[in-house]
Amino acid sequence: MANLVTSAATPPTTPKTTTGKTLWILCVLLLIATVVVGSTSWLVFQKVYGTVDTVRDTTAPAILDVIAARDALVQADSAAIDSFQSGEVTLSGPGLEYQNQLTSASQHLVQAAERSAAGNSSATSSGSQPIQLLEALLESYSSLIGQADAHTGTPLLGTTDLWSASHLLHAGDSPILTEFNNLMDDQTSALNDQVAASSMTTESLLQWVVPIVLIFALLVVTQVFLRRRFRRAINPWLLLATAALIGLSIVTSLAIASQHQLENSRDTLNEVVRLSRDQPSSADVRGQQELGELMEKECAGANGGCGPTVNKFVAEHKSTDNTTPEISDGRITTLNKGFDNSIMNAGENVNWKYFIPILTGLIFFVFIPFGLWPRIEEYRYRPR
Amino acid sequence: MIHTRHRAISLFIVAILANTILAACSTPDSAGSVSVLASWTDADGEQQSFEKVLKQFRQDTGVQFIYQGTRSMNDDLSSRVQNGTPPDIAILPSLGDLHQYLNQNKLHSLNDVIEEPDRDEYIKQWPEVQRLGTDSLYGVVVKASLKSIIWYDPRQRPEPEVQTWDQLVALGETIAKTGGRPWCLGMGSTPVSGWPGADWIEDILLHQFGTGVYQQWASGNLPWTSPQVKKAWQEWGTITTAAGSRSALLTDWTDAGGPMFTNPPGCYLDHQPSFIMTIYRNNRNENLKPGTDFDFFPFPAGAADGNFKVSADVAAMFNNTPQARKLIKYLATAKAQAIWPHSGGGAFSVNKKVNQDVYPDGVSKKISSDLINAKTLCYGAADSMPPTMSEAFRRAVLAYLSDPNQLDQLLDELDTIRKQTRTEWLAIPCGHQ
Numbered sequence: 060m061a062n063l064v065t066s067a068a069t070p071p072t073t074p075k076t077t078t079g080k081t082l083w084i085l086c087v088l089l090l091i092a093t094v095v096v097g098s099t100s101w102l103v104f105q106k107v108y109g110t111v112d113t114v115r116d117t118t119a120p121a122i123l124d125v126i127a128a129r130d131a132l133v134q135a136d137s138a139a140i141d142s143f144q145s146g147e148v149t150l151s152g153p154g155l156e157y158q159n160q161l162t163s164a165s166q167h168l169v170q171a172a173e174r175s176a177a178g179n180s181s182a183t184s185s186g187s188q189p190i191q192l193l194e195a196l197l198e199s200y201s202s203l204i205g206q207a208d209a210h211t212g213t214p215l216l217g218t219t220d221l222w223s224a225s226h227l228l229h230a231g232d233s234p235i236l237t238e239f240n241n242l243m244d245d246q247t248s249a250l251n252d253q254v255a256a257s258s259m260t261t262e263s264l265l266q267w268v269v270p271i272v273l274i275f276a277l278l279v280v281t282q283v284f285l286r287r288r289f290r291r292a293i294n295p296w297l298l299l300a301t302a303a304l305i306g307l308s309i310v311t312s313l314a315i316a317s318q319h320q321l322e323n324s325r326d327t328l329n330e331v332v333r334l335s336r337d338q339p340s341s342a343d344v345r346g347q348q349e350l351g352e353l354m355e356k357e358c359a360g361a362n363g364g365c366g367p368t369v370n371k372f373v374a375e376h377k378s379t380d381n382t383t384p385e386i387s388d389g390r391i392t393t394l395n396k397g398f399d400n401s402i403m404n405a406g407e408n409v410n411w412k413y414f415i416p417i418l419t420g421l422i423f424f425v426f427i428p429f430g431l432w433p434r435i436e437e438y439r440y441r442p443r
Numbered sequence: 444m445i446h447t448r449h450r451a452i453s454l455f456i457v458a459i460l461a462n463t464i465l466a467a468c469s470t471p472d473s474a475g476s477v478s479v480l481a482s483w484t485d486a487d488g489e490q491q492s493f494e495k496v497l498k499q500f501r502q503d504t505g506v507q508f509i510y511q512g513t514r515s516m517n518d519d520l521s522s523r524v525q526n527g528t529p530p531d532i533a534i535l536p537s538l539g540d541l542h543q544y545l546n547q548n549k550l551h552s553l554n555d556v557i558e559e560p561d562r563d564e565y566i567k568q569w570p571e572v573q574r575l576g577t578d579s580l581y582g583v584v585v586k587a588s589l590k591s592i593i594w595y596d597p598r599q600r601p602e603p604e605v606q607t608w609d610q611l612v613a614l615g616e617t618i619a620k621t622g623g624r625p626w627c628l629g630m631g632s633t634p635v636s637g638w639p640g641a642d643w644i645e646d647i648l649l650h651q652f653g654t655g656v657y658q659q660w661a662s663g664n665l666p667w668t669s670p671q672v673k674k675a676w677q678e679w680g681t682i683t684t685a686a687g688s689r690s691a692l693l694t695d696w697t698d699a700g701g702p703m704f705t706n707p708p709g710c711y712l713d714h715q716p717s718f719i720m721t722i723y724r725n726n727r728n729e730n731l732k733p734g735t736d737f738d739f740f741p742f743p744a745g746a747a748d749g750n751f752k753v754s755a756d757v758a759a760m761f762n763n764t765p766q767a768r769k770l771i772k773y774l775a776t777a778k779a780q781a782i783w784p785h786s787g788g789g790a791f792s793v794n795k796k797v798n799q800d801v802y803p804d805g806v807s808k809k810i811s812s813d814l815i816n817a818k819t820l821c822y823g824a825a826d827s828m829p830p831t832m833s834e835a836f837r838r839a840v841l842a843y844l845s846d847p848n849q850l851d852q853l854l855d856e857l858d859t860i861r862k863q864t865r866t867e868w869l870a871i872p873c874g875h876q
Contacts, residue, residue: 188522188523188526188528191522191523191526192518192519192523194522195515195518195519195521195522199515199518199634203634206838210842210845213845213846215689215845216841216842216845219631219636219692219841219845222631222693223631223636226631226633227634358693361687361689361693362687362689363624363686363687363689363690363691363694364690364693365693365694366631366694366698366699367701368631369631
């Protein structure tokens with residue numbers, strides 16, 4: 060065996076017969092095609108699972124952190140408004156729920172920033188500066204809530220501060236939530252680019268399929284040639300090579316299936332971002348309605364009333380049954396679970412990659428040399 | 444035959460080379476790019492106007508621009524600076540903020556970028572502003588606003604003849620007697636609510652006690668608890684009582700002047716800087732005509748005849764790149780300064796070389812004339828104070844409106860902050876002709 064392998068790697072003198080030359084050419088072509096198929100299969104596998112790793116470990120968690128931070132901030136705002144509306148603010152300030160949610164928002168942003176610092180992907184590195192901006196805006200927001208809390212003795216001023224804080228979050232020219240949305244848009248755009256880069260285009264599919272078809276054709280041609288020249292029914296080593304090649308194709312197909320799962324994960328994540336961005340949560344709707352009620356009460360007591368901006372807000376957030384928008388909370392939770400499942404599924408076949416070098420090695424070093432070398436040896440010094 | 448083939452190949456290579464060189468020369472970003480951060484956004488239409496200036500710059504120099512407008516200017520810029528990725532050029536509406544970056548050594552001097560503005564080109568106030576209280580040049584005024592003015596609707600009443608503060612108060616009382624609300628007032632301006640009230644107090648102090656007292660206070664040398672400052676707050680209290688202080692707290696500054704144009708008017712007089720012209724037309728009716736539908740008269744002179752308060756958006760260089768230097772140089776030219784006023788109004792140049800014909804109406808011409816010919820111009824105190832002081836000032840305005848009886852306590856607290864921030868104050872003296 061060792062002798063055969065060494066011989067295959069360092070060819071002897073050129074065969075002197077046509078059959079010998081043909082056998083030699085078929086052998087070299089089969090070995091070259093094996094290397095090409097093994098390499099392309101490995102590259103396809105690495106590309107897909109490399110992307111799965113990046114998406115699962117860095118890009119998706121960064122997006123989910125930003126979504127969670129946004130959601131926690133909205134919950135914090137709603138909790139603070141609720142505390143003012145119920146009168147609890149005089150004893151407990153904006154409340155424990157506000158503090159918890161604000162802390163949660165802050166922590167999620169820190170985690171997203173850490174992933175940005177650790178990740179090399181464009182999805183995370185592009186998010187670094189906007190995350191820092193959001194952290195600064197979060198400080199401005201909590202400072203306004205702090206002012207509102209400090210002014211609980213003067214309800215008008217407290218309500219005005221609360222309005223300013225919530226306005227900073229929701230409305231105006233550059234509200235905090237819009238900054239969150241912009242960041243999520245950038246992140247999902249980068250995610251889509253990552254997934255698209257590992258997907259099978261017609262070109263990359265051809266690069267993978269053509270060598271496989273060629274090597275199959277070569278194996279068939281070789282079997283036919285050997286049958287005609289040497290009256291052998293079938294060459295068992297080349298048959299094993301064919302079986303190994305089929306195995307190699309199946310293993311590589313797993314990567315294509317994983318790419319499909321990855322694309323499903325991407326679509327689910329895009330949907331989560333879309334819902335988080337476009338659909339108000341139940342906490343948000345409730346909080347804004349309560350703020351509208353607080354503002355309406357203050358406007359009624361003001362000589363000259365409120366300005367059009369406040370009046371419009373109050374009118375838009377009247378709590379009526381038929382104007383309650385679609386609530387996205389449950390849908391987002393379901394989608395999050397769906398994302399977890401599909402990204403897990405996408406990554407579960409990664410260990411099959413070790414079969415690629417094993418099968419390629421078997422074809423290259425064992426099946427083809429064992430299948431052809433004895434015949435080449437026969438014709439080495441003999442004219443046809 | 445071979446000779447012909449060689450010639451063809453040579454011609455082909457020459458053509459390829461020529462094409463490459465041509466492409467390289469005509470590539471838009473061959474001259475590089477410059478990033479600019481400012482507070483003008485699409486929402487108020489100002490971004491479009493400023494981008495006209497930048498587009499002309501690109502056309503003239505080949506340098507590309509990357510513009511970002513944000514209303515969260517302070518948060519945005521500070522996070523970029525902390526991150527070590529500031530924009531090449533930032534245009535700030537507050538000298539106090541700019542001064543903070545100067546103290547952190549984040550600004551590049553413009554001494555070797557543009558020449559010191561000569562006296563013929565600017566009234567003395569503007570070089571003072573551009574030097575940020577130092578001997579070096581650090582900023583270029585991109586556009587300025589005239590303060591110390593009061594807007595009214597000429598269709599409702601002719602220009603009031605108001606020479607003194609008492610006459611102004613009396614005018615308000617006359618309007619109130621007829622059942623009208625004299626003053627349009629709104630403090631809401633997240634996250635800097637309260638600045639319209641701060642503008643009022645500055646004007647009262649300047650015009651009742653003169654430039655000496657104003658400069659002392661604006662540079663942190665006059666206590667908030669001084670009789671002059673306290674008097675200014677109290678005088679403003681007479682206005683807010685008539686305007687409805689609760690309502691002022693619950694009204695955005697952009698909404699405040701709107702009722703002036705309803706029938707019957709919801710209010711009659713609006714104390715706002717010159718940039719309110721754009722808001723009137725954007726928020727109310729784009730057909731409102733300066734001079735016909737709205738006009739202004741100066742804040743009653745008192746001890747400071749012919750004095751105006753001003754504010755400015757100042758461009759500063761955070762990255763010393765050739766492209767940034769080119770843009771700074773360009774922004775300082777009369778040609779660049781004429782583009783924005785000419786393209787839609789609402790912006791005013793302080794460069795005397797800008798032809799007055801660029802201003803589209805009589806009111807704008809009048810504002811421009813005051814900006815370059817006024818006897819004295821004083822930079823808005825709140826805009827030049829240290830950021831902590833400025834924020835406390837605005838917050839005190841809101842607190843005072845909610846309960847005027849706590850004035851002494853508020854002034855004590857403000858003075859405590861003044862003492863704590865003593866070293867950070869910027870001294871921009873009023874500039875005289």
